[in-house]
Amino acid sequence: MHDLVKQAQADSVQFIDLQFTDILGTIKSVTITIEKLEEALARGVWFDGSSIQGFARIHESDMFLVPDSATYRVLPWTSVERRRARIICNIKRPDGEDFPGDPRTMLRQAIARASDMGYVYNCGPELEFFLFKPNKDGGPIQPVPYDVGSYFDFSSKDEAASIRADIVLALEQMGMVVEASHHEVATGQHEIDFEYADALTAADNAVTFKYTVKAIAASHGVYATFMPKPIFGINGSGMHTHQSLANVSDGKNAFYDANDEYKLSPLAYGFIAGQLAHARALAAIVAPTVNSYKRLTPGYEAPVYICWAQVNRSALIRIPRYTEGRDQSTRVELRFPDPSCNPYLAFATMLRAGLDGVENGMSAPNAVNEDVYHFTEEDLESHGIDQLPGTLGEALDALGSDALVQDALGEHITTSYMRAKRAEWDEYRIRVSQWEIDRYLETL
Numbered sequence: 001m002h003d004l005v006k007q008a009q010a011d012s013v014q015f016i017d018l019q020f021t022d023i024l025g026t027i028k029s030v031t032i033t034i035e036k037l038e039e040a041l042a043r044g045v046w047f048d049g050s051s052i053q054g055f056a057r058i059h060e061s062d063m064f065l066v067p068d069s070a071t072y073r074v075l076p077w078t079s080v081e082r083r084r085a086r087i088i089c090n091i092k093r094p095d096g097e098d099f100p101g102d103p104r105t106m107l108r109q110a111i112a113r114a115s116d117m118g119y120v121y122n123c124g125p126e127l128e129f130f131l132f133k134p135n136k137d138g139g140p141i142q143p144v145p146y147d148v149g150s151y152f153d154f155s156s157k158d159e160a161a162s163i164r165a166d167i168v169l170a171l172e173q174m175g176m177v178v179e180a181s182h183h184e185v186a187t188g189q190h191e192i193d194f195e196y197a198d199a200l201t202a203a204d205n206a207v208t209f210k211y212t213v214k215a216i217a218a219s220h221g222v223y224a225t226f227m228p229k230p231i232f233g234i235n236g237s238g239m240h241t242h243q244s245l246a247n248v249s250d251g252k253n254a255f256y257d258a259n260d261e262y263k264l265s266p267l268a269y270g271f272i273a274g275q276l277a278h279a280r281a282l283a284a285i286v287a288p289t290v291n292s293y294k295r296l297t298p299g300y301e302a303p304v305y306i307c308w309a310q311v312n313r314s315a316l317i318r319i320p321r322y323t324e325g326r327d328q329s330t331r332v333e334l335r336f337p338d339p340s341c342n343p344y345l346a347f348a349t350m351l352r353a354g355l356d357g358v359e360n361g362m363s364a365p366n367a368v369n370e371d372v373y374h375f376t377e378e379d380l381e382s383h384g385i386d387q388l389p390g391t392l393g394e395a396l397d398a399l400g401s402d403a404l405v406q407d408a409l410g411e412h413i414t415t416s417y418m419r420a421k422r423a424e425w426d427e428y429r430i431r432v433s434q435w436e437i438d439r440y441l442e443t444l
């Protein structure tokens with residue numbers, strides 16, 4: 001504790017943001033001065049949770065933030081005179097018990113379950129995003145791409161490449177290891193990949209990544225968005241997530257089997273089977289917005305069909321090819337999450353779904369190494385391939401019928417989340433869009 005206070009003083013930090021997320025993944029923060037840091041580390045910080053989405057009712061609103069000192073990071077874009085750091089917090093009730101509405105707590109509980117089974121859950125999310133030009137007229141922001149590049153394009157005069165470079169530098173100053181950055185398929189779309197890690201670190205990194213991207217983009221006078229499908233007719237932004245289980249005992253990859261065609265162990269096949277079995281309910285968590293389902297359509301490298309494969313990017317789960325000598329890299333890639341999700345809830349439910357397949361000895365179906373987008377209804381039926389929900393409303397119906405995913409969220413979050421998302425779906429469902437006006441007003 002005293003070491004962290006000394007570190008903050010050595011970093012010339014003036015303010016500390018004590019961060020957490022609400023159930024929808026929105027970052028919340030209570031700011032304290034450096035003089036209050038030692039007390040916060042020792043006793044936590046009380047706050048009123050009654051106005052936080054999905055937290056507490058007004059008569060039970062008192063709770064406190066418990067800083068996780070391992071997450072201390074200086075925010076490199078803040079000025080030297082007002083240097084700011086952040087610490088991510090867990091949330092407790094007044095009696096000291098974990099607050100069941102805290103998304104980070106639910107992930108920690110899922111991780112503990114895996115640990116009791118002898119495994120560490122590792123994952124590497126790949127968050128895509130768009131950079132858009134500002135509206136110089138001062139009106140609403142319009143989705144006008146900042147560049148005209150496409151997949152892996154490079155130009156020494158590309159201002160977007162300069163922004164990506166500044167984002168990478170900021171992330172590395174915050175202790176994240178960046179493995180690659182590049183232009184994505186769509187105009188104005190980008191991706192920066194950071195190092196594989198245990199699930200809690202990966203979720204913390206995903207949250208950090210999103211506000212770092214936005215902060216650095218804003219410093220360049222550009223708007224960054226993680227909206228899944230901001231522009232009709234081009235690829236949307238996903239959060240493909242690579243996953244594996246490692247043995248607690250020796251750290252070895254429990255998904256690897258040298259004798260299997262895909263180098264996958266029986267454990268890995270069970271994990272795949274569990275995620276496929278719960279995919280429709282998972283959709284409500286990993287693709288949580290109305291807009292998410294504009295991305296999940298055939299033809300834009302976004303999965304629709306519930307199957308797995310190695311070479312087929314239309315599949316829900318893809319198995320990256322094995323490289324000789326890299327046993328630890330054997331993993332499964334879940335392709336339907338998008339960056340609008342709350343990563344704590346996404347990883348918690350993904351993990352529990354996979355473990356359900358392991359615990360109950362589920363068998364994965366055969367791999368489908370064909371382009372499923374070209375399958376007929378008869379082809380899909382003969383292969384036993386189901387589809388993801390087509391709307392947020394359908395996904396919420398699936399979540400309401402899936403006891404395992406609800407248990408992973410806990411009763412408190414399930415109830416609050418369903419209420420908030422049903423309201424979002426109903427508001428969208430009854431809204432009259434410009435498309436309807438253009439299509440029907442004069443013709444009907």
